[in-house]
Amino acid sequence: MTPPAGSLLSAEQLRKAYGPTAALDGAEFSIHPGEVVAVMGPSGSGKSTLLHCLAGIVTPDSGTITYNGHELSAMSDSQRSALRRSDFGFVFQFGQLVPELTCVENVALPLRLNGGSRKEAERAALTWMERLEVDDLRKKRPSEVSGGQGQRVAVARSLVTNPRVLFADEPTGALDSLNGERVMELLTDAARSTNAAVVLVTHEARVAAYSDREVVVRDGKSRDMERAV
Amino acid sequence: MSIGHTLLGLLESGPRHGYDLKRAFDEKFGHDRPLHYGQVYSTMSRLLKNGLVVVDGVETGGGPERKRYAITDDGITDVQRWLATPEKPEPYLQSTLYTKVVLALLTHRDAADVLDTQRSEHLRSMRILTDRKRKGDLADQLICDHALFHLEADLRWLELTAARLDKLREAVAR
Numbered sequence: 001m002t003p004p005a006g007s008l009l010s011a012e013q014l015r016k017a018y019g020p021t022a023a024l025d026g027a028e029f030s031i032h033p034g035e036v037v038a039v040m041g042p043s044g045s046g047k048s049t050l051l052h053c054l055a056g057i058v059t060p061d062s063g064t065i066t067y068n069g070h071e072l073s074a075m076s077d078s079q080r081s082a083l084r085r086s087d088f089g090f091v092f093q094f095g096q097l098v099p100e101l102t103c104v105e106n107v108a109l110p111l112r113l114n115g116g117s118r119k120e121a122e123r124a125a126l127t128w129m130e131r132l133e134v135d136d137l138r139k140k141r142p143s144e145v146s147g148g149q150g151q152r153v154a155v156a157r158s159l160v161t162n163p164r165v166l167f168a169d170e171p172t173g174a175l176d177s178l179n180g181e182r183v184m185e186l187l188t189d190a191a192r193s194t195n196a197a198v199v200l201v202t203h204e205a206r207v208a209a210y211s212d213r214e215v216v217v218r219d220g221k222s223r224d225m226e227r228a229v
Numbered sequence: 230m231s232i233g234h235t236l237l238g239l240l241e242s243g244p245r246h247g248y249d250l251k252r253a254f255d256e257k258f259g260h261d262r263p264l265h266y267g268q269v270y271s272t273m274s275r276l277l278k279n280g281l282v283v284v285d286g287v288e289t290g291g292g293p294e295r296k297r298y299a300i301t302d303d304g305i306t307d308v309q310r311w312l313a314t315p316e317k318p319e320p321y322l323q324s325t326l327y328t329k330v331v332l333a334l335l336t337h338r339d340a341a342d343v344l345d346t347q348r349s350e351h352l353r354s355m356r357i358l359t360d361r362k363r364k365g366d367l368a369d370q371l372i373c374d375h376a377l378f379h380l381e382a383d384l385r386w387l388e389l390t391a392a393r394l395d396k397l398r399e400a401v402a403r
Contacts, residue, residue, distance in 0.1 A: 040348075042392055185363060205384040206377060209355035216345055218391075225349040 004030045007066075008197050009054060009165055014063035015220075016049055023049040024060065025220030033164065036188055036198040038211035039222075046220040047201050048169060054199060055088055055167050056080040068164070085114055089163035089196070091187070093173040096154050097142040104129065104138035107157040114161065121160075128156040132186050148179030155187050159194070166191050169201045177206075184210045231325070232264065233272050234311040237281060237304050238332035244285040244299040247273060257335075257401075258328050273298055281307055308336070312343055315350035318380055326383075330390060334401045344391045351380050351387070 004010060010030035016023045023046045031037050039047045052058035054065060056072050065072040067087070072080060089110075090096075097106045107125035112118065129135040132152040137145050145153065151171065158166055171187065172180030188210045191198045202208050213226040232254075239245070239253050247269050255263040273296075276282045281304035288295040300308075312333055316322050326347060333340040355377055362373040390397070 042388065203388075205352060205355060205381050206359075208352055209359040209377070211356075214349065214352055216348070218341065223345060225345065225352075 006032055008033045009065070009067050009199075011050070011054060011065045012063055014050065014053055014060045014065070016046075016053060016058065016060045022220050024053065024063075027063075027217065027220060027222040028224070029054060029215060029222060030224075031165070031197045031199060033197055034192060034195040035213075036191065036200060036211040038208035038214040039199060039201045039217060040203060040208055040214050041217035042203070045217045047217045049220075050217060050222065051167055051169055051199055051201050055090070055165075056084060085110065086161065087164045089158035089161060089166040091151075091154055091158045091166065091168040091171045093170040094147075094151075097150055097157075099142050102139050102141055103134065103145065103153045106142065106153060107160055110157060110161045125156065125160055128160050128190075129153070131190055132156040146179075148175050148183065151175060151179070151183050152186060155183060155190070159190055159196070162194055163196055166196050166198045167201075168198060170203070171200070172202075172204070172207055180207065231311065232268060233276055233281075234308055235328055235332065236269070236272055237276065237300055238308045238312075238336055240282060240298060240300040241305060241308065241336045244297050246288075246295050246297050248295070250298070257331055258324075276304070280304075308332070309338075312338060313346065315347045318351045318354045318383065322383060323386065326387070326390075330394075330397070331401055334394075334398050340394055340398075341391060344387050344394075348384060348387050351384050355380050 007030040012028055014024045014027040014029075025046075027046065027050050029050060039050060041047045049058060053060045056065070056075075059073065067083070075083070097103075098109065101109065104122055104125050107129055108118070108121035111121035111124060126135055126138065129138060132155055134149055134152045134156065137149055137153065142150055142153070151174070155171070158168075166187075168187065172183050175183060184207055188198065198211075200207070200211055208214055213224070216223045216225060235254060235258060236250050239250055245253070247266070250273075251264050251266065251269045273282065277284065277298075280301060282298045282300055284296050285299035286297040288297070312329055316325055329343050330340050333343050358373040358377050358380075362370050362377075365373065
């Protein structure tokens with residue numbers, strides 16, 4: 001099967017089992033540049049496994065994942081790691097900032113890991129921290145900032161490499177409504193301004209309402225609600 | 230709730246008399262508000278006129294004539310179309326949505342499909358409100374929030390119902 005025309009990242013017939021349990025059972029997915037797609041479904045439906053497969057973190061048992069014309073399964077582990085560092089960004093629910101580093105060092109970290117100089121990396125980090133309205137926290141450590149602030153720092157870090165795909169797994173799961181809303185506004189505005197695609201895993205309708213369309217995962221199968229109509 | 234579609238859906242499992250239809254309706258959907266006989270007969274005569282049911286037989290006895298109704302192919306198509314079309318998201322939808330889900334199960338259609346389609350329609354409304362909220366002032370934000378919370382409550386009901394479909398299928402089959 002060929003990926004849908006114009007898609008940046010797509011998956012066909014993904015299967016993945018953990019022991020006797022099929023986490024994915026023929027799931028499909030595709031996303032265009034600049035698009036925000038919510039992946040919804042009940043707990044244990046396979047939505048996080050789908051995200052991990054799409055990001056090349058987990059290898060599916062069968063099926064194909066195509067990113068920018070290249071098949072992920074045909075790449076070596078190190079090629080996939082390099083791709084994750086250069087082209088993908090990640091935001092999770094919590095526990096993602098390095099506690100020993102200041103906020104600006106945390107945001108600059110992906111650029112430093114890619115070989116950038118400290119000065120350059122921190123300059124780019126500050127630009128993103130300004131956009132996420134957390135530049136005043138640059139010298140603080142993660143333990144000194146609130147949950148909402150820490151999550152904005154994490155979003156800044158996920159965008160500092162100008163990723164083409166941003167993977168967000170329940171990014172507001174640990175936040176109250178107001179903070180969650182602000183994080184979603186800033187995250188989607190920032191992603192749209194750079195034409196990044198956002199794969200947004202959430203079980204919250206209010207969060208999914210920031211997406212352009214939703215894909216529903218149930219029992220390891222996916223349903224693209226826009227294309228289904 | 231559409232009584233016509235509900236009665237049509239009940240006829241899918243086989244022809245019934247008006248009285249049986251009323252009893253089946255009351256048992257499944259009319260806990261708070263049972264149907265009047267007048268509603269059943271006026272609805273059936275409308276369905277008959279529109280070709281969605283036919284009279285399958287008439288029993289004459291001591292009392293009044295008893296017509297037995299059967300659904301037509303057009304009637305089945307009509308039920309299918311109703312189940313596949315999401316409801317406009319608005320308050321107090323639960324009885325219509327509940328009816329649709331139960332009818333889908335009774336007629337061996339995909340009830341998860343009914344819920345998915347409705348979720349999608351609700352999310353469409355939520356996207357419009359979210360966008361309006363982002364661009365609006367505080368008053369807009371508060372008004373949109375109120376509507377968003379109501380839609381979210383419906384959606385939570387949809388999710389919970391989706392999670393309970395297997396149990397509901399068993400209950401409906403009894």
